[in-house]
Amino acid sequence: MAQPKRKSCHSRAAKRATHKKASMPAMSKCPRCGAVKLPHAICPSCGYYNDKEILKIEE
Template sequence: MGVPKRRSSKQRGRQRRAANVKLEAPALVSCPQCRAMIMPHHMCPECGYYKARKVVEMK
């Protein structure tokens, strides 16, 4: 079995972990009713529709 010859530094381990951490913009889709940008599988805050059904009455 392979054994490390030298101790790996803190920086090297942190760099390896940081490769998977990044900020991403949220995925947005347009509401089929009012064309506002919303998150998928969420009710539209503009018109109150979800999957072509009125869920909340908006003013």
């Protein structure tokens, strides 16, 4: 099996690892009810997506 000829430096390893960090997902506001939701997803509070009722939410 092949072995690396030189030790990889810390900055090179950190550049690879920078994409693996955990972060908050992007959030958007529902245009219908104003609740915070994930973009391109059904609103959990009103059940609408793209001005169409997808889920029946009982209040």
